[in-house]
Amino acid sequence: MRKIKIYCTTIKYYKILNKLPNYIIPLGLGNETYPSFWLNEKKGINITELNKFYAEFTGLYWIWKNQTNLNNEDLIGNCHNRVLWLNKLIMEKKKFTTQSLYENLLRSDNDILKNSDVVQVQPIKFKNKNLFEDFDEVHKSDLLRKSLNFLDKDLSIKFEKHLNGNILFPHNMFITKKKYFDEYCEVIFPFLKKSFEYCKKNQLCVGYNSRLPAFLAERFTSFWFSNFKNRNLLSYARLGNFHLSNKINTILNSSKLPFTFYQYPTIHKF
Numbered sequence: 001m002r003k004i005k006i007y008c009t010t011i012k013y014y015k016i017l018n019k020l021p022n023y024i025i026p027l028g029l030g031n032e033t034y035p036s037f038w039l040n041e042k043k044g045i046n047i048t049e050l051n052k053f054y055a056e057f058t059g060l061y062w063i064w065k066n067q068t069n070l071n072n073e074d075l076i077g078n079c080h081n082r083v084l085w086l087n088k089l090i091m092e093k094k095k096f097t098t099q100s101l102y103e104n105l106l107r108s109d110n111d112i113l114k115n116s117d118v119v120q121v122q123p124i125k126f127k128n129k130n131l132f133e134d135f136d137e138v139h140k141s142d143l144l145r146k147s148l149n150f151l152d153k154d155l156s157i158k159f160e161k162h163l164n165g166n167i168l169f170p171h172n173m174f175i176t177k178k179k180y181f182d183e184y185c186e187v188i189f190p191f192l193k194k195s196f197e198y199c200k201k202n203q204l205c206v207g208y209n210s211r212l213p214a215f216l217a218e219r220f221t222s223f224w225f226s227n228f229k230n231r232n233l234l235s236y237a238r239l240g241n242f243h244l245s246n247k248i249n250t251i252l253n254s255s256k257l258p259f260t261f262y263q264y265p266t267i268h269k270f
Contacts, residue, residue, distance in 0.1 A: 006023055006085065007063055015250060021105060057214055074178050088104075089233050101261050144163065235264070
């Protein structure tokens with residue numbers, strides 16, 4: 001039977017992550033202290049020292065190098081402590097519902113998981129700018145354009161075409177077969193390394209842009225997995241302080257409370 005593992009990366013300990021379905025596995029990043037029953041990127045082959053620049057990509061690197069007990073057809077996915085997969089593609093926010101968030105989280109028996117090579121999150125579609133222009137506007141950096149030089153010619157041309165479009169699959173989130181995950185990692189980590197070296201040379205990783213390599217990689221991840229033909233989309237929920245409160249989740253599982261799904265899914269309109 002095919003396995004599915006969704007790794008939920010975080011740089012802080014949140015009790016709600018202990019209460020998610022058991023195939024969603026917390027993975028602690030950086031130098032925070034985590035429970036002994038959590039996965040921790042400091043245990044095993046890691047690039048933890050780059051977390052403040054690479055963000056969740058140090059977690060993806062850890063998965064790639066350390067989770068070797070999966071077969072090629074098993075599914076690997078990721079999410080974040082603040083961003084969780086939902087079980088459907090939903091086009092409008094729920095204005096009223098008695099349902100809980102937990103009822104609407106991705107289930108391991110979802111038919112999409114059985115019939116897809118890749119699942120991506122619901123995209124952001126920019127109305128008046130392309131991905132190059134958005135990156136320039138937000139980060140005021142030439143890194144995205146310069147990064148095209150760090151890929152082989154054919155891949156660079158395809159990536160540039162994607163960046164001239166207006167569709168972004170955000171949060172570096174995906175679910176895919178292990179064999180495709182390995183192929184992705186073999187490309188993105190050398191690409192990230194060259195991009196980070198350019199950032200260091202030009203002192204670009206400052207302030208909000210300290211995670212500039214991760215912001216770049218978000219664009220590349222969006223591009224890479226959008227090229228798969230056998231691909232589907234699911235919505236996602238971006239959690240606020242209520243769900244992430246350790247005080248609340250000491251007493252109960254906030255995600256199982258009724259009426260907590262009315263604000264989801266998270267849909268961006270630009």
